[in-house]
Amino acid sequence: MPRFKFVxxxxxxxxxxxxxxxxxxxxxxxxxxxxxxxxATVAGECREAAPDVIIFDLGARSTAELVALQELAANSDxxxxxxxxxxxxxxxxxxxxxxxxxxxxRSNSLDALARATALVALGxxxxxxxxxxxxxxxxxxxxxPALSQRERHVLQLVAEGYSTKEVADILQLSIKTVDNYRTxxxxxxxxxxxxxxxxxxIRAGLVQVS
Numbered sequence: 353m354p355r356f357k358f359v360x361x362x363x364x365x366x367x368x369x370x371x372x373x374x375x376x377x378x379x380x381x382x383x384x385x386x387x388x389x390x391x392a393t394v395a396g397e398c399r400e401a402a403p404d405v406i407i408f409d410l411g412a413r414s415t416a417e418l419v420a421l422q423e424l425a426a427n428s429d430x431x432x433x434x435x436x437x438x439x440x441x442x443x444x445x446x447x448x449x450x451x452x453x454x455x456x457x458r459s460n461s462l463d464a465l466a467r468a469t470a471l472v473a474l475g476x477x478x479x480x481x482x483x484x485x486x487x488x489x490x491x492x493x494x495x496x497p498a499l500s501q502r503e504r505h506v507l508q509l510v511a512e513g514y515s516t517k518e519v520a521d522i523l524q525l526s527i528k529t530v531d532n533y534r535t536x537x538x539x540x541x542x543x544x545x546x547x548x549x550x551x552x553x554i555r556a557g558l559v560q561v562s
Contacts, residue, residue, distance in 0.1 A: 362409035454478030
């Protein structure tokens, strides 16, 4: 199971400290490389830290936060997970089209945050329901079968080539549960093997090929 180096970016010290300690508790998954305020130098600080993934807390949605977020989103060297309940439409559009990116609601749990962080670090995406609908509209797949958020996560990881055991470890599920999700996915999208399931994921915009 890979370990991921993360940094936290947030305007206030309390949020940075809380996120750093929370993810740091998952010692088998994450190493903290630092935490930074939303400033004009944050992109350079993140480049120096060289993280696999940046956790960005979009709390106040201030101009400084939005400028810092757009600058970090423009750099493809790292994955990006944004914590927010709301964001301006132009920011959502940018996040939806970015590879290795996600938007995480504050109503989710700490375990869900750990799963989402690992997922985007591995090259997937994590979007709450309304944002996933936006992604489908942009890729012309709005008529696709409705998949739950967990089904989308399993689909992304299976399509990326991870084994059932690896998917179970990343999402903190049992192997049997992952098998059940995979069977349900195949039934919903009308395919009968992993190769066709991967093709579906690519067409749906859940997985991108280089």
